[in-house]
Amino acid sequence: MLRAGGLEAALSPAVGGSLLHLALDGVDLMRRAPDGADDPLAMASFPLAPYANRIANGRFVVDGEDYQLPLNFGDHPHSIHGFGWQTNWTAKATTASSVLLAHEHGGNAGWPWLYRAEQQVTLTASALSMSLSVENVGDRPMPVGLGFHPYFAADTGTTLRFDARGLWLSTPDMLPDREAPADRLGDWSRPARVQGDYLVDNAYTGWAGPAIVERGDGLRLMLSATGADWLHVYRPPGEAYFCLEPVSHMPDAINRGGMAMIAPGETARLSMTVAVEKIDTPLP
Known part of the structure; x- marks a missing residue:
C-alpha cells in the first residue's frame, strides 16, 4: 500500500505488476480490483511490455527470421499486450509512497530476446507517476514497445478531452x-461525455497529451506521458469505466515497420502521470 496526502494506491507484483486501486480520500479514481482478484484484466492498471496491444496472429518477422508468439487472450486470434501483464514481478525497493518492481525475460522461442523490465511507481499528494523501462540484456538488437493500460472510473457526468x-x-x-480524422468516433477535442452506446477500441495518432477527465463528482484527472506518441482509447458500451492507454506504437506495429529496435545494453522508457484535483463546479 502506498500513501501520500489523501492519495492511496496498492499494487499486486504477483499479478502482472498491476495496480489494484488508486483513490483520493477514499474515492476511487480508477476501477478498483475485486478483493482476491488474480486476473490482470480485473485490475486498475497493468504494464505493457515488451510490446503494446496486438500482434496479428502472434506472427512476425525480424531480420529475416519468423517468430510465433502464444495466443494469450482466450479465443482472440492475436497475441496481445506483451508478457509483463501475465507474469510475476518482484518488489525491489519500497517506501511509504513508492515502489520499484522488476521482472526478467530469459528468452524463448516466441521472443528470444533477453530483457529486464522495471516499473517505478510513486505517489505524491496530487499525482500518481509510473515509469516503465525495458533494458536489452542480450547480445543482439531487440524490438520493443511499451505502454500502460489504466481503467478510469466513469460516472454519467464524466467527460474526456484530448487532442490528436x-x-x-x-x-x-x-x-x-x-487512418481517419480524429473526430470520426467522437470529438474529443472538446469535453465530451465518455459513456456511450457503441464500442471505441482505437489507436489515436499524433497525441502529445494531456488527456483531461472531468467527473460528475467534481474531480479532474489529467493524464500525461513521455515516450508515448499514441493514445489507445477503449470505451466499452454500458460500463462504468474506460481506458486511456499511453503507448509507444500502434497495434501490430512490428509487422508495419513501426516498432523500435534497441541495441544490446540500451533501454527503452515510457512514463505516465495521473494528476488529480478538485474542481469548483461538478458537472450536473
Whole structure:
C-alpha cells in the first residue's frame, strides 16, 4: 500500500505488476480490483511490455527470421499486450509512497530476446507517476514497445478531452485498417461525455497529451506521458469505466515497420502521470 496526502494506491507484483486501486480520500479514481482478484484484466492498471496491444496472429518477422508468439487472450486470434501483464514481478525497493518492481525475460522461442523490465511507481499528494523501462540484456538488437493500460472510473457526468491528429479504424478482429480524422468516433477535442452506446477500441495518432477527465463528482484527472506518441482509447458500451492507454506504437506495429529496435545494453522508457484535483463546479 502506498500513501501520500489523501492519495492511496496498492499494487499486486504477483499479478502482472498491476495496480489494484488508486483513490483520493477514499474515492476511487480508477476501477478498483475485486478483493482476491488474480486476473490482470480485473485490475486498475497493468504494464505493457515488451510490446503494446496486438500482434496479428502472434506472427512476425525480424531480420529475416519468423517468430510465433502464444495466443494469450482466450479465443482472440492475436497475441496481445506483451508478457509483463501475465507474469510475476518482484518488489525491489519500497517506501511509504513508492515502489520499484522488476521482472526478467530469459528468452524463448516466441521472443528470444533477453530483457529486464522495471516499473517505478510513486505517489505524491496530487499525482500518481509510473515509469516503465525495458533494458536489452542480450547480445543482439531487440524490438520493443511499451505502454500502460489504466481503467478510469466513469460516472454519467464524466467527460474526456484530448487532442490528436487522427485515429485508426479497425477490422472486425481489431487490427488497424485505415487512418481517419480524429473526430470520426467522437470529438474529443472538446469535453465530451465518455459513456456511450457503441464500442471505441482505437489507436489515436499524433497525441502529445494531456488527456483531461472531468467527473460528475467534481474531480479532474489529467493524464500525461513521455515516450508515448499514441493514445489507445477503449470505451466499452454500458460500463462504468474506460481506458486511456499511453503507448509507444500502434497495434501490430512490428509487422508495419513501426516498432523500435534497441541495441544490446540500451533501454527503452515510457512514463505516465495521473494528476488529480478538485474542481469548483461538478458537472450536473
